[in-house]
Amino acid sequence: MGDRPRGVVLVDLEPPCRFCGTPLRHVFADLGMSPVANDNVPASEANAMEPYFPLCALVCAECFLVQLAPFQTPRPLFRDDYAYFSSFSTSWLEHCRRYTEEMIGRLGLDACSQVVELASNDGYLLQYFAQANVPVLGVEPTANTAQVAIDKGIPTLVEFWGAEIASSLDTRADLLLGNNVLAHVPDINDFVSGMRIALKPGGTITMEFPHLLSLISLNQWDTIYHEHYSYLSFSTVRRVFEAHGLRLFDVQEVPTHGGSLRIFGCHAADDRNQTAAALEMLEREAAAGLGDVQTYLDYGQRVMADKRDIVSLLIDLKRDGLSIAGYGAAAKGNTLLNYCGIGRDFLDFTCDANPHKQGHVLPGTHIPVLPPDAIAERKPDVVLILPWNIKDEVMQQLSFIREWGGRFAARSPELRLFE
Numbered sequence: 001m002g003d004r005p006r007g008v009v010l011v012d013l014e015p016p017c018r019f020c021g022t023p024l025r026h027v028f029a030d031l032g033m034s035p036v037a038n039d040n041v042p043a044s045e046a047n048a049m050e051p052y053f054p055l056c057a058l059v060c061a062e063c064f065l066v067q068l069a070p071f072q073t074p075r076p077l078f079r080d081d082y083a084y085f086s087s088f089s090t091s092w093l094e095h096c097r098r099y100t101e102e103m104i105g106r107l108g109l110d111a112c113s114q115v116v117e118l119a120s121n122d123g124y125l126l127q128y129f130a131q132a133n134v135p136v137l138g139v140e141p142t143a144n145t146a147q148v149a150i151d152k153g154i155p156t157l158v159e160f161w162g163a164e165i166a167s168s169l170d171t172r173a174d175l176l177l178g179n180n181v182l183a184h185v186p187d188i189n190d191f192v193s194g195m196r197i198a199l200k201p202g203g204t205i206t207m208e209f210p211h212l213l214s215l216i217s218l219n220q221w222d223t224i225y226h227e228h229y230s231y232l233s234f235s236t237v238r239r240v241f242e243a244h245g246l247r248l249f250d251v252q253e254v255p256t257h258g259g260s261l262r263i264f265g266c267h268a269a270d271d272r273n274q275t276a277a278a279l280e281m282l283e284r285e286a287a288a289g290l291g292d293v294q295t296y297l298d299y300g301q302r303v304m305a306d307k308r309d310i311v312s313l314l315i316d317l318k319r320d321g322l323s324i325a326g327y328g329a330a331a332k333g334n335t336l337l338n339y340c341g342i343g344r345d346f347l348d349f350t351c352d353a354n355p356h357k358q359g360h361v362l363p364g365t366h367i368p369v370l371p372p373d374a375i376a377e378r379k380p381d382v383v384l385i386l387p388w389n390i391k392d393e394v395m396q397q398l399s400f401i402r403e404w405g406g407r408f409a410a411r412s413p414e415l416r417l418f419e
């Protein structure tokens with residue numbers, strides 16, 4: 001019994017690791033059955049049958065890639081009307097503008113360079129390189145967001161990234177970047193192998209993704225959702241890149257999505273030295289136990305305890321006769337609401353500034369999504385901020401709720417009230 005790990009271990013299903021093929025047996029977080037978190041339902045379809053899929057993150061005991069257990073879907077997860085437009089978040093745009101300035105300076109990019117962005121969305125980032133006269137190319141699988149970029153004058157291919165599309169390009173990248181895409185690809189090997197093909201000798205890769213260490217230490221299990229296949233540490237990504245002839249030589253921590261990494265990669269043969277920051281990150285992840293499967297199993301227990309605490313706090317508020325409204329209609333809110341079973345019995349409505357989400361109901365819980373004005377009109381006693389990564393921004397925007405004694409609730413990292 002001594003060596004047997006504590007926590008949930010699969011007994012009847014051992015899918016292969018998406019990276020190294022090792023059979024997966026260890027549960028990182030089992031969030032039960034859940035609808036696809038970005039699939040807000042048009043109000044007119046709220047009475048239709050709704051598909052639910054298993055939402056269970058496993059960890060590979062060999063490479064420590066945290067990944068969703070396979071699930072079958074009757075259609076592609078990313079529908080053509082996928083409503084996420086990066087340009088709707090002003091803080092994200094500012095983050096991208098600063099990144100662009102930094103990269104132009106650090107890499108000496110000019111009119112003879114080529115920047116390629118994977119999952120370029122609506123051209124939210126490439127527009128800043130284009131303004132600086134650096135040639136750009138976007139690759140974006142979602143047709144309607146890609147069209148917005150094309151209309152802005154950002155050349156964009158409507159494609160899923162992989163080795164095949166990389167081989168077909170007639171250009172090679174001085175800077176090949178991808179923000180919040182590496183975690184979203186089902187076939188991480190094909191994706192990274194395409195990056196090696198598309199990278200010019202001497203070129204630089206940067207990618208940003210939420211850091212697994214932040215997920216664990218700040219208890220961000222609500223960032224687990226179906227479109228998010230992998231949960232990444234620096235150590236594991238380094239291993240994946242090395243398997244495909246690429247090398248990570250630097251890393252920065254960036255505050256987006258509650259704690260992300262920006263990694264810097266190059267061809268394996270490139271002579272750039274590994275920075276002290278990269279070494280320090282490897283050491284920090286090892287010290288946090290990311291090389292020990294027990295760390296991951298322990299986290300699964302914490303998720304279950306957190307659900308009990310969240311539901312308990314909301315029950316107390318309702319027993320006191322208070323009204324609760326949500327703020328936000330994003331994926332992480334839907335993971336939380338569905339896993340915890342929080343429906344219209346707790347939240348009267350939620351609201352979102354994105355007009356594409358208004359007039360819909362949230363998947364599973366069917367909480368209506370209203371414009372933000374609804375807060376001032378209906379004066380809820382408590383506003384539950386679902387996207388905790390923009391908690392401060394939302395509390396500032398909605399500070400007027402204090403006029404009627406309203407309070408905020410948000411996960412920080414456990415759910416609590418803010419006076």
Ligand SMILES: [Zn+2]
Nearest residue numbers: 017020060063
């Ligand atoms: Zn593995």
